[in-house]
Amino acid sequence: MRNPVVVPFVLLILLGIAVSRVKYEVSVLRKTLQSINMEIEKGNDQLRVLRAEWCHLTNPERLKILAAKYLPDMGPANPKNIITYDQLLHDSYPVKKRSNKLSQLVIGEKK
Amino acid sequence: MKINTQYIKRGFELWRKVKDHTELMHILHDRLIFSCVFSITIFCAIILKMYFIIFETSNNVINNTTYNLINTKRADIVDRNGAVLASSIVTASCYVNPSAVLNAKKTSSILAKLEFLPSENIIYNKIKDPKKQFVWIKRHVTPEQQQKIMDLGLPGVAFIKDYKRVYPYDNLFSHILGFVDIDGNGISGLEMRFDNIMRKKPNKQIKLTLDLRIQSILHNELSNAIIKYKAIAANGIIMDYSGNIIAIVSLPDFNPNKPLQEYESKNFFNRNTLGVYEPGSVFKILNIAIALETKTADLNSKYDVTAPVKLGRFTINDFRGKNRILNFVESFIYSSNIASVKIFQQFGKDIxxxxxxxxGLLDKTELELPETGKSIFPKRWTDASATTISYGYxxxxxxxxxxxxxxxxxxxxxxxxxxLLFNNTSHIPARIISENTSHLVHGLMRAVMxxxxxxxxxxxxxxxxxxxxTSYKTVNGTYGKEGSRARITTFIGGFGRYMLVVMLDDPKPIDGTFGFATAAWNAVPTAKCIFERIIPILCTENDLANQQDTLLIKYIKK
Incomplete structure (x- = not known):
């Protein structure tokens, strides 16, 4: 080789090109990652808005008004409606008739 | 020999040429070095420029994208069933770059025509200085408002992606959640207490022990009670046996979605954790528990309540007293002050x-809220003060x-x-009262019902x-004149593994209360309305089975 500087010089240039190339690819990947992250973030933000909107729409006070309007024959359960299983089987309890009917429905008996 | 002069001449010329060539070589050598140095310098300059282009460009790209976002995003707060109580949603905030504005006067007059933006003068004063590069015009505009501004097509007017904190249930959790300022900094409530966590981990959720359904019922019934009994305020808490707060409401309250200037200071006052009140007769629960625990009294103990108890210049009497000898159970059921004092005298002030x-009644209120109060009690725990404390004053x-x-x-x-934190295991419940005493107090409270x-x-x-x-409110250190005293009425009770406290501030007698305004006529019916609505939600089969209705009946003389 006529000049010993040429080889390192060429290598340096090649290395520079390789580094630039890698750097460029990294920056492209970074941009892609950034855009994906932004997409995720955007999706999360939209989800948050929808969730907040859902909560706003299912506000108990609003549901109460809607239930009164569209389900006039129905109401919330009352403590009197709550009985134990033993009470359900007790003869003197007025729920007996209903439980018989229930057992008929469950077992499929017909009187 | 003939000398060929021609050769000599040629040789001489050649010699001269060689001599000239050496000089030429010298000249060429210098020039070559110069051009090499020059080329390398240029090459280095190009490399350096390339480096700056590569690195600086990519940095600029990142800066540009972050510039368009103000990160005020915070973690969501959810109830025990996952209902979102507080969330950060994306909005746009409008700003102006005055250096890019062509005509500040004209721009401000056009912008001011939009009714949701500030007046022309305000906008003009903000944007008139062309040296400035950024001034806010309006934070958190709606998409519709954003479109209206964009339609104007004004140079220098732009938007930044911004987050706004929203509370979908408005007033319902106001005192617990608190609120944030326009830049998303927690100002009160849990927003303030967990400000750092919520900002650092915006994609996490903070799960509370609160139940939206129960909170709504409590809020609704307390609001009804204020109207019905013309009370000036009301508050209530529902807690389970482990200390998890299921619902907590203090009225009057505020809507954190609205400008806070619309409200008076009393609306921000959390009566449950910050307000301190003389509890009145509900404190007798503690009195009887201590007596039973220390075995200084039992269910058969008798107390003569026919004569009032004298305490210095004060006389302790009963409200609608029975004027006979009462046993322990009766003294509690009929809420005798005289009997309470006598029960206390048996175990003494130190116990x-x-x-x-x-x-925990002599310490600061424990809760994950910044707004917590400390109880007020006598510095010197004298016999006189301990005597009044026995019945809640x-x-x-x-x-x-x-x-x-x-x-x-x-x-x-x-x-x-x-x-208020779901699955909070930082405290392990420690026994302080025996199981027997606990069962007896439970039975006695059932007998009251x-x-x-x-x-x-x-x-x-x-x-x-x-x-x-029922206790009287102190105004400037006195209870006021007889007949015009303001009351605090309290009901404390529960079912299954849930406990409830309801307090009404200065309820008035209404039709059907026969002129009375004690707790039995207002706090108790309010509690009943709450029980009737929450029992179907919270009740389990065990709650139905654990009844002690007939246990104490033999002690009660009708």
């Missing part, structure tokens, strides 16, 4: 103070402290620490327990 300390505690203390007695005797002042809130199928209390 009383010891148990008050154990139950002379000490002021927060409703949360009161509920925590009573729950710690009836839950089997375990000292609990109230919490069957035969005492809590009868109107009795729900037969469930076995609700409770105790009422």
């Amino acid at each position: 009383q103070k010891h148990y008050m300390k154990l139950l 002379g000490i002021s505690v927060t409703p949360l402290q009161l509920l925590t203390a009573v729950t710690s007695i009836v839950n089997g005797g375990f000292r609990i620490h109230p919490t 069957l035969y005492g002042t809590g009868r109107t809130a009795n729900i037969q199928s469930i076995g609700v327990i409770g105790k009422t209390g």
